[in-house]
Amino acid sequence: MKQPDLQIVVDQIADEMAQQSERGVVADYIPTLASVSPSHFGMTIIDHDGNCYMSGDADVAFSIQSISKVFSLTMALGFVGDGLWSRVGREPSGSAFNSIVQLEWEQGIPRNPFINAGAIVVADILLGRYEPREILGEFLRFMHTVTGDDTITIDEAVAKSENETGFRNRALANYMRAYGNIENTVERNLGVYFHLCSLSMSCHQLASAGRYLMCGGRRAPGTSDTIISQQRAKRILALMMMCGHYDGSGEFAYRVGLPGKSGVGGGILAIAPGIASIAVWFPGLNSQGNSQLGSNALERLVELTGWSVFRTDQ
Numbered sequence: 001m002k003q004p005d006l007q008i009v010v011d012q013i014a015d016e017m018a019q020q021s022e023r024g025v026v027a028d029y030i031p032t033l034a035s036v037s038p039s040h041f042g043m044t045i046i047d048h049d050g051n052c053y054m055s056g057d058a059d060v061a062f063s064i065q066s067i068s069k070v071f072s073l074t075m076a077l078g079f080v081g082d083g084l085w086s087r088v089g090r091e092p093s094g095s096a097f098n099s100i101v102q103l104e105w106e107q108g109i110p111r112n113p114f115i116n117a118g119a120i121v122v123a124d125i126l127l128g129r130y131e132p133r134e135i136l137g138e139f140l141r142f143m144h145t146v147t148g149d150d151t152i153t154i155d156e157a158v159a160k161s162e163n164e165t166g167f168r169n170r171a172l173a174n175y176m177r178a179y180g181n182i183e184n185t186v187e188r189n190l191g192v193y194f195h196l197c198s199l200s201m202s203c204h205q206l207a208s209a210g211r212y213l214m215c216g217g218r219r220a221p222g223t224s225d226t227i228i229s230q231q232r233a234k235r236i237l238a239l240m241m242m243c244g245h246y247d248g249s250g251e252f253a254y255r256v257g258l259p260g261k262s263g264v265g266g267g268i269l270a271i272a273p274g275i276a277s278i279a280v281w282f283p284g285l286n287s288q289g290n291s292q293l294g295s296n297a298l299e300r301l302v303e304l305t306g307w308s309v310f311r312t313d314q
């Protein structure tokens with residue numbers, strides 16, 4: 001398939017999405033997110049060579065929420081290596097992002113690091129080495145390094161709002177603590193978890209952050225600018241494909257066919273391995289808590305470019 005002009009592609013997708021009336025529903029269980037307008041849209045593609053194609057509100061920062069689980073996992077694997085997998089599984093959950101049911105059958109071991117329970121354990125692992133403020137500083141530095149952009153910050157108002165209404169996350173953390181899979185106090189742990197989720201980034205910044213996953217662990221191809229090993233990058237992409245959209249992961253793989261990670265802020269980071277890092281933002285969510293138009297936009301992208309990892313016609 002001949003590669004189309006990517007600027008024409010992002011502009012065309014923006015036009016098509018603007019005409020769709022089914023926009024999903026903005027998350028309201030975190031009160032500060034409820035006031036975000038569902039009419040926002042943004043899209044950025046950064047290709048292998050670093051060329052950037054943007055449309056809409058691609059430079060407007062939004063709450064990346066669970067997309068941060070990709071970056072906190074990357075950091076935690078850097079701290080403790082594959083020992084992390086004794087505390088978190090690597091299987092799709094088939095359940096909602098904030099579900100508690102499997103934890104009882106599975107002795108407090110979450111199915112994967114991309115559901116809330118799994119990311120709460122990952123936050124606990126990060127805290128194993130640092131005080132809360134220190135680890136959040138380390139996390140921000142990591143994000144500044146992978147993006148090359150030191151303006152990225154945590155939105156304190158979102159973190160506070162999550163803290164005030166995070167009853168389900170408290171239930172998850174307490175439940176896992178009862179099984180000995182959370183070592184820190186629940187408040188100390190969730191203080192970090194909520195701040196990780198409250199990272200504010202634009203599509204442009206998010207697509208930049210995904211470059212190390214697109215380029216086999218390097219920030220730029222053909223350089224020694226290595227963030228993680230090639231094998232680890234490949235494995236994180238596998239987890240994104242299988243678990244990045246919770247109980248909508250199968251549907252996303254079927255329709256889009258790219259490793260992706262969504263967040264309830266309406267963002268999705270998708271990676272076409274070796275080809276492009278893509279970020280979209282449409283705040284309205286579908287019933288699984290994944291961006292409704294973001295999924296549609298990525299489906300159109302792979303139709304127009306042939307970037308699905310499952311294509312067989314190269």
Ligand SMILES: NC(=O)CC[C@H](N)C(=O)O
Pocket residue numbers: 064065066067097098116162169194197262263264265289
């Ligand atoms: N799916 C999400 O983005 C959920 C993240 C959100 N901070 C929560 O803990 O509920």
